[in-house]
Amino acid sequence: MSTGPDESQQPRSLSLVCAALWFHWLAIVIALSANLAPSMLQGKLIALLSPYLFGTHQSYGAIPLELTHGQPIDFTLFVTVQGQDGAWHAVDLGQQNHADGSIGWQRSRWAALSRNFRTVAQLAPDAEVLAEIALGVVRYQEAQTRRQVAAIRLSQLPTPSYDEYAAVADAGPTALAEIIDPVVVYEAVVIRDDHGGITGLLPREDAARTATPPIHESGGPS
Amino acid sequence: MRYQPKTKFTDRFVKWFGVGLVGYRYWPGAVVIYRVAITLAALIWAASFVHELPRWFGPYGILTRGTASLLLEYEEIPRWQSWSPLWWTDALTAYYGWLAIMGVCLALTLLGIGGRWSVLAALLMLIGWAHRATWITGPVEPALVAFLGFLLIDPGPPLLPTARTAAAVDRTALRRDLTIRAARIHWWILVAAGLLSQLAGLVWWRGEGVWWLAAAGHSWLLRMPGLFDHPLLINALTHGMISVQLLALWWLATNRWRVAGILAGILSCAAIGLVADQTLYGLLLLAGLTSYGNGPVAVRGQNQSQPTKESV
Numbered sequence: 001m002s003t004g005p006d007e008s009q010q011p012r013s014l015s016l017v018c019a020a021l022w023f024h025w026l027a028i029v030i031a032l033s034a035n036l037a038p039s040m041l042q043g044k045l046i047a048l049l050s051p052y053l054f055g056t057h058q059s060y061g062a063i064p065l066e067l068t069h070g071q072p073i074d075f076t077l078f079v080t081v082q083g084q085d086g087a088w089h090a091v092d093l094g095q096q097n098h099a100d101g102s103i104g105w106q107r108s109r110w111a112a113l114s115r116n117f118r119t120v121a122q123l124a125p126d127a128e129v130l131a132e133i134a135l136g137v138v139r140y141q142e143a144q145t146r147r148q149v150a151a152i153r154l155s156q157l158p159t160p161s162y163d164e165y166a167a168v169a170d171a172g173p174t175a176l177a178e179i180i181d182p183v184v185v186y187e188a189v190v191i192r193d194d195h196g197g198i199t200g201l202l203p204r205e206d207a208a209r210t211a212t213p214p215i216h217e218s219g220g221p222s
Numbered sequence: 223m224r225y226q227p228k229t230k231f232t233d234r235f236v237k238w239f240g241v242g243l244v245g246y247r248y249w250p251g252a253v254v255i256y257r258v259a260i261t262l263a264a265l266i267w268a269a270s271f272v273h274e275l276p277r278w279f280g281p282y283g284i285l286t287r288g289t290a291s292l293l294l295e296y297e298e299i300p301r302w303q304s305w306s307p308l309w310w311t312d313a314l315t316a317y318y319g320w321l322a323i324m325g326v327c328l329a330l331t332l333l334g335i336g337g338r339w340s341v342l343a344a345l346l347m348l349i350g351w352a353h354r355a356t357w358i359t360g361p362v363e364p365a366l367v368a369f370l371g372f373l374l375i376d377p378g379p380p381l382l383p384t385a386r387t388a389a390a391v392d393r394t395a396l397r398r399d400l401t402i403r404a405a406r407i408h409w410w411i412l413v414a415a416g417l418l419s420q421l422a423g424l425v426w427w428r429g430e431g432v433w434w435l436a437a438a439g440h441s442w443l444l445r446m447p448g449l450f451d452h453p454l455l456i457n458a459l460t461h462g463m464i465s466v467q468l469l470a471l472w473w474l475a476t477n478r479w480r481v482a483g484i485l486a487g488i489l490s491c492a493a494i495g496l497v498a499d500q501t502l503y504g505l506l507l508l509a510g511l512t513s514y515g516n517g518p519v520a521v522r523g524q525n526q527s528q529p530t531k532e533s534v
Binding site: 014017018021024025028029032033035036050051054055056057058059060063064065066067068069070071074075076093094095096098100102103104105106109110111112113116120126128129132133135136137139140142143159160161162165166169 | 274277278282283284285286288289292293296299300302303304305349352353356357358359360361363364367368371375396397400404407408411412415416419420422423424425426430431433434435437438439440441442445446447450453456494498499500501
């Protein structure tokens with residue numbers, strides 16, 4: 001077992017390493033403490049430290065360290081697209097479709113992007129950013145299926161509290177839509193040029209959105 | 223020979239800010255175990271991207287350069303702070319190649335070949351990847367960067383030591399110990415931050431946290447229909463998750479209860495990885511927990527008569 005270093009070790013360089021570590025932890029503690037809802041002071045400190053925090057990917061932003069707070073932002077959006085035949089289909093984003101009709105996001109990195117999407121949609125809506133993400137999904141889906149997409153919808157599947165679930169426990173998860181209104185967070189139609197190329201998305205107004213949950217329309221998530 | 227600072231300033235600095243360096247040593251193999259565990263976790267993380275690369279990157283991926291750049295502008299993050307050569311191309315082969323090279327760098331780090339250079343290469347590859355994939359990353363990437371970055375202080379001897387590297391073991395003892403201390407403190411901060419964030423929500427106080435994870439499809443082990451008939455189990459699992467994290471933080475801060483703290487830490491990692499769906503993060507925290515595997519011992523001739531007091 002080592003009993004200690006020899007004199008070739010430089011205390012000065014050790015001091016520098018220790019100083020760097022303390023700076024790192026100071027920055028990390030500020031970033032982590034601002035994870036849920038940063039104060040103005042925390043925001044300014046993070047802006048000051050951003051070259052280090054962002055440059056080394058140590059910024060914690062809105063990463064869900066809390067695992068869940070049971071809030072809408074914790075519920076991953078379910079993405080469906082409408083084909084030219086009018087039928088809605090789920091997009092394969094790595095989600096697991098269980099036999100009981102429920103959906104798991106365990107293997108899906110979409111959950112992280114969905115959280116960012118909801119953050120943009122709720123806190124500082126930017127139509128261009130929302131459309132760009134949705135357009136990315138449309139592009140991916142068309143490449144996968146080689147079929148044109150007419151519209152896209154991002155919705156929050158019914159996510160019940162224990163008491164709400166108790167009311168429909170016998171009927172199973174598919175009956176949840178009867179007591180919980182599905183929330184369509186974003187819906188848009190695909191705009192194409194004369195050659196069929198995608199030129200953009202046109203968001204649908206709230207009134208034009210159908211509230212029928214996609215889980216029913218396609219007979220369960222596919 | 224014990225640590226001998228050459229100036230009063232460095233003496234005081236290392237004494238007060240040396241994160242417990244003065245007076246304590248660790249078993250030289252501790253950093254090797256830590257390095258192997260972290261790089262294995264990193265390799266699994268990197269491999270997890272392989273099968274879904276076309277979904278996110280490439281010309282038909284969801285996060286093409288154009289889309290990701292727009293998101294970066296929305297966040298008002300200067301491009302240079304989110305540096306990555308992967309911003310230059312949408313070619314899928316570049317992304318597969320990047321993952322392959324990163325895997326090689328991580329494997330070299332695991333074996334201890336190349337010393338700090340292989341660690342630095344793996345770290346730069348990892349950060350470059352994380353910057354390009356920011357929008358689909360979670361808590362695992364920043365933690366991985368930090369845990370791997372601590373190996374820059376001293377990555378420890380290679381798995382297959384040579385006569386030269388064996389002779390250097392004593393010369394690098396202080397830096398090696400600093401690596402272990404840094405990993406311990408960072409692990410503690412991350413778990414404490416997660417615990418505090420959980421306690422900021424009522425669902426964790428009311429014993430419903432696990433239910434909401436299952437209801438939203440964010441639990442590896444649990445689903446609504448199975449949980450419904452066991453309300454007390456829901457409460458017990460929710461309060462249990464909080465309790466084991468609290469106990470892990472408390473016990474790991476004391477050397478006397480270190481082993482119990484490690485067990486509580488393992489349960490905490492299992493809960494994060496399996497009860498919730500942060501599998502890779504749970505795995506990485508488990509790897510970081512190996513830094514607590516060996517308790518510090520007093521250096522000969524220094525603090526010899528005192529029991530070690532701190533462990534973090």
